Amino acid sequence: MIQLTTPSRMLCCLLAVSGAIATAGLAVGKEKLVVGDAAPSFTDVSWVLSPQGTDVDMSDGKVHVVEFWATWCRPCKFSIPHLTRLQEEWGEERLQIIGVTDEEEDVVKPWVDRNIAQLGYSIVISQNRGPHKTWFKEAKLEGIPAAFIVGPRGRIQFIGNPNDERFTTTLTKVIKGRFDAAKSRKAQPLLENLRRHRERKNWRQYELTAHEVIAIAPKVFVNTHVDLIETQLVLMKDPTAAYATAKSFVDAKLDTDPEGVLILVDRITTDPDIPDADRRLDFALDAANKALERFEKPGEQARALKTIASVHFKSGDMDKAVKTARKAYRSAPAEVKDDYRTQWKAYKEHASS
Numbered sequence: 001m002i003q004l005t006t007p008s009r010m011l012c013c014l015l016a017v018s019g020a021i022a023t024a025g026l027a028v029g030k031e032k033l034v035v036g037d038a039a040p041s042f043t044d045v046s047w048v049l050s051p052q053g054t055d056v057d058m059s060d061g062k063v064h065v066v067e068f069w070a071t072w073c074r075p076c077k078f079s080i081p082h083l084t085r086l087q088e089e090w091g092e093e094r095l096q097i098i099g100v101t102d103e104e105e106d107v108v109k110p111w112v113d114r115n116i117a118q119l120g121y122s123i124v125i126s127q128n129r130g131p132h133k134t135w136f137k138e139a140k141l142e143g144i145p146a147a148f149i150v151g152p153r154g155r156i157q158f159i160g161n162p163n164d165e166r167f168t169t170t171l172t173k174v175i176k177g178r179f180d181a182a183k184s185r186k187a188q189p190l191l192e193n194l195r196r197h198r199e200r201k202n203w204r205q206y207e208l209t210a211h212e213v214i215a216i217a218p219k220v221f222v223n224t225h226v227d228l229i230e231t232q233l234v235l236m237k238d239p240t241a242a243y244a245t246a247k248s249f250v251d252a253k254l255d256t257d258p259e260g261v262l263i264l265v266d267r268i269t270t271d272p273d274i275p276d277a278d279r280r281l282d283f284a285l286d287a288a289n290k291a292l293e294r295f296e297k298p299g300e301q302a303r304a305l306k307t308i309a310s311v312h313f314k315s316g317d318m319d320k321a322v323k324t325a326r327k328a329y330r331s332a333p334a335e336v337k338d339d340y341r342t343q344w345k346a347y348k349e350h351a352s353s
Contacts, residue, residue: 033138035159036181039150040138042066042098044130046105048112049123052092059154063090063175065097067147067162068136071111076145079162084120085335086171089299094175097121102132149174157181176259177219187216194224203236218253222260225249226267230274239278250287258294261287262307269307269314281315302331306340309347318351 033040039058047054058064067083069076087097098121101108105125112123126132135148139159147167149158151174158170173179190213197206210228213221229249232242246264253260268274268284288311292304305328313321325344332340 032140033135033156033159035156036185037156039064039066039148039154039156040131040134042131044127045100045124046127047122047124048105048108049116049119049121051120052087052096052122054122056096056098058150059152061152062093063095063152063171064150065095065147065162065171066131066135066150067097067099067145068101068132068141069099069145070101070103071107073144075163079145079147080115080118082168083162084118086168087121089333090175095171099123100126100131100135102126102130151180155180155182177217178222180217180220183217183220187213187221190216191224198231198235201235203231206231219257219260222257222263225260226264229264230267230271233278234271234273234275239280242278243280243283246283246287250290254290254294258291259300259303261291262304265291265307265311269311279314281311285311285315298331299333299336302328302333302340305331306343309343313347313350318347321347322351 042056042058056064065083065086067079069079083097083099087095101123103125108123108125112119124131136146139146139148141159145162147158147160147162148156149167149171151157157174157179158167160167170179190209194206194209194213197203197209207228210224213224214228218225226249229242229246232238232245236242246268249264250261265284265288268279269281285308288304288308292301292308295301295304305324309321309324309328312318312324322344325340325347329337329340329344
């Protein structure tokens with residue numbers, strides 16, 4: 001951490017900010033701006049770079065990232081290519097990233113001009129009662145870089161370092177509709193009851209409570225739904241009920257959440273707790289292929305193909321496993337290509353052994 005004596009310069013390198021990542025619980029009261037709060041208005045700024053335009057509405061249905069940085073901050077520079085890649089990956093229809101500094105324009109403008117090639121998101125200067133006061137100081141932050149993720153309905157979902165892996169993980173979940181701080185808080189008592197019912201093998205109440213949780217937000221609690229199917233299969237030893245639930249799950253989610261279908265297929269295919277006698281790979285393969293048909297983007301298709309390759313591998317069809325893994329690798333985005341290559345290489349080695 002770099003200590004700075006000038007009041008206008010904050011600590012460069014954000015340490016673990018107390019309460020910054022509030023995915024397990026939200027602060028109570030209004031002493032400071034926290035995860036779960038409505039995002040403040042975004043006013044009193046001067047636009048230096050605006051590739052996505054200058055309209056900012058935190059509840060317009062897209063996800064927003066507001067990142068605080070400075071030209072003199074070395075760790076801030078590490079986040080620039082990462083934020084640019086994220087903006088390009090998700091597109092302006094789903095994501096708007098805005099970098100905010102409180103430096104003077106005669107410092108910021110030349111810096112932006114020199115680095116324009118790597119900046120794929122907006123840059124603004126905070127003025128008067130602008131975001132540095134209404135966001136950064138209200139959250140009682142003390143270091144940069146620092147980023148806020150705001151969900152599509154205008155609620156803060158993350159506060160922390162944009163170079164932290166949790167930032168990217170949370171952003172992905174928020175964009176995909178798989179994280180909502182307020183809904184997670186609402187479900188917390190039910191999740192505690194769910195755990196107790198499972199421990200006590202009170203299966204009737206377990207199933208009822210699981211469906212209560214799922215009803216709060218099906219995408220956010222997709223893993224609760226998959227856990228229910230696994231519990232029916234493994235602990236309740238009722239494969240008939242499990243695959244009836246699984247079929248309903250797939251039928252309901254193919255058009256609305258095909259990625260959720262892949263989550264279920266992954267569990268059926270790879271979960272070591274599921275007895276092989278109850279591992280319906282034919283069901284898993286059919287569901288994964290139907291999910292593949294719903295995806296349009298190459299990255300999404302690669303994800304589905306990787307799952308399909310895994311099902312082929314588990315069923316012992318090495319030729320199809322290798323061919324599908326190779327196809328997945330070729331379709332995969334550059335940033336995850338190594339993981340796909342690892343799968344393809346492992347299957348090739350297994351097939352030739």
